[in-house]
Amino acid sequence: MKPIETIMRTAPVIPVIVIDEVEHAVPLAEALVAGGLRSLEVTLRTPAALAAIRAMKQVPGAVVGVGSVTNPKELDDALNAGAEFVVSPGLTEPLARAAIAAQVPFLPGTANASDIMRGLDLGLTHFKFFPAMAAGGLPVLKALAAPFGQVRFCPTGGIGPDNAAEWLAHEAVLCVGGSWVCPRGAPDRSAVEALAREASQLWS
Numbered sequence: 001m002k003p004i005e006t007i008m009r010t011a012p013v014i015p016v017i018v019i020d021e022v023e024h025a026v027p028l029a030e031a032l033v034a035g036g037l038r039s040l041e042v043t044l045r046t047p048a049a050l051a052a053i054r055a056m057k058q059v060p061g062a063v064v065g066v067g068s069v070t071n072p073k074e075l076d077d078a079l080n081a082g083a084e085f086v087v088s089p090g091l092t093e094p095l096a097r098a099a100i101a102a103q104v105p106f107l108p109g110t111a112n113a114s115d116i117m118r119g120l121d122l123g124l125t126h127f128k129f130f131p132a133m134a135a136g137g138l139p140v141l142k143a144l145a146a147p148f149g150q151v152r153f154c155p156t157g158g159i160g161p162d163n164a165a166e167w168l169a170h171e172a173v174l175c176v177g178g179s180w181v182c183p184r185g186a187p188d189r190s191a192v193e194a195l196a197r198e199a200s201q202l203w204s
Ligand code: 3PG
Pocket: 016, 043, 130, 156, 157, 158, 159, 177, 178, 179, 180
């Protein structure tokens, strides 16, 4: 199994996390892990993101990755902070080549056949499908999965508790990404743990 597939099979949902205050990072990660979601995507959308990655890595059981990575410089910064997997909204050759060279599990975003073919040319077979709902939802994923039988996806963008199970039922979907399990702001530990627990049971 490819390392990125191991990450994708950790739990049905990869939380897409935005951290505004670094002191929110550890309690949020602890609550998500306690609820059964261990692979955590910390997005590079706030100044606190890299410090949050460093902090969350201290949480037992957490597998801390980075999201919203758009170029090799951001990749380097995230790897220096200890990111264990890398998610991007898109797929560029410079970023993909840098991620492959760094031998870090890499999940680039794709939304059409040409993106997927560019990824396959680079040796990639596992993709984020982004923005999942805005790009057309499950019908588009099904249409894309048909000619690319070896490809596996993590749809993200507009997915929540009401539609996650439908996505997860497709054989090409290993997990979904979403922010619904980690509302922005100071974490309410018990609420986050409950959301995570519900999400972690979406496979059963
Ligand atoms: C992402 O960056 O992957 C998405 O913005 C997360 O989408 P969501 O907030 O709709 O879950």
